[in-house]
Amino acid sequence: MTELGVVFRPQLPPERLRGVVEAAETSGLAELWLWEDCPLTGGIATLAATLAWTSRLRVGIGILPLPLRPVITTAMETATLARLFPDRLTLGVGHGAQDWMAKTGVRPASPLTLMREHLTALTALLDGETVTEDGRHVRLDGVGLDWPPARRPPILVGATKERSLRLSGELADGTVLDQNQPPAAVRRARAAIDEGRAAAGRTDRHELVVYLWAATGPDATERLRRELAEWGVDEVPGLGAAGNADAVAAGVRELAEAGADRVVLVHTADEPDLAGFVRFAAEEVAPLVR
Incomplete structure (x- = not known):
């Protein structure tokens, strides 16, 4: 079965979020995804609000740029949300847009090294371990969470390049592919992820979440064409x-046939009825792909 979700894009003002969240909750949509995109809305704030406004909706953040926060901060925020709203949170992390990481003064010399160090420490902290690490980007001296979650939420990595995909397969619980990846790219990504999993000897489940540009209505084809051109x-x-x-x-x-486990619809920037788009996904599209 393919799970279906919808993204709320941070290019929209944050005051529009609640109406979309309420439509997602009442329509039976499986999951709503949020983005953190510099210098737009903050991912942790929108994640907390969305979880607080709902009682059953699963919520994913895809992604939080790792360089923007010390790993202990990411762990503390995630643990707090996971305890307040158990079993409804999926955490996606990634390199972030490197031009924006440079503008904010946090661009690492080696994004892969930072990702490896952060993923290793973040997983251990959320598993309730005490971590000592003296790396290039993560330095912790006997640090553990006082309030780790009872169950660690899944940690997914946003990636498109081969080395990052292999690292995700090695260390993460899943991978997020952005909306500009067609089915052929999804197959290549799954192969790279599986290489990383094999190298690490992992046999557990690794979920692949893929975003899909989508539009409906009488002008859907033209709106999608404009979005892709943009x-x-x-x-x-x-x-x-x-x-x-x-x-x-x-x-x-x-996308499911290419290897996606969960597909998340991404609306166009000029979507005229976002709450209606959410209901369209939940009530009309989802029954066709289950």
Whole structure:
């Protein structure tokens, strides 16, 4: 079964979030995903609000840029939310946009080294361990959480490049692929992830979450075309889905066949009815892909 979700994009003002969250909760949508994107809305703040406004909705953050926070801060915030709202949180982390990491003064010389150190320490801290580490980016001296979660939420890595995908397979519980990855790229990503898992001797489940550009309504095809052109990916074959529920479900199934476990619809910037789009996903598309 393929789980279906929807993204609330941080390019929208944060005061619009609650209406979308309420539509997701009442429509039966499986999960709502949030982005942290410099210099837009903060991921932890929107994550906390979304969880507080709901009682059953699963909420993913995909992604928090690792360089922006010390690992202990990420662990403390995640543990607090996981204890307040058990079993409803998925944590996605990643390199972040390197130009923005440079602008904010936190761009690492080696993003992969930072990711390895942060993932290792973050996992241990959320598992309730006491961590001592003297790395290039993580320095902890006998640090542990007083209030670790009863169950660590899944930690997923946002990645597209081969080395990062292999590292995700090695260390993370899952991977998030952005909305500019067509089915062929999903297959390549799954292969790289599996290489990392094999090298680490991992046999547990590794979930692959893939974002999908999607639009519905009479002008759906044109709105999707404009969005892809804005991102400079309008020439990428097999990207996005536009039209009625059958058309969007077909796009979801393509990604599932390529290796996606969960597909998250990404609305266009000019989506005229975001709450309606959420209900469309939950009530019309989701039954076609279960």
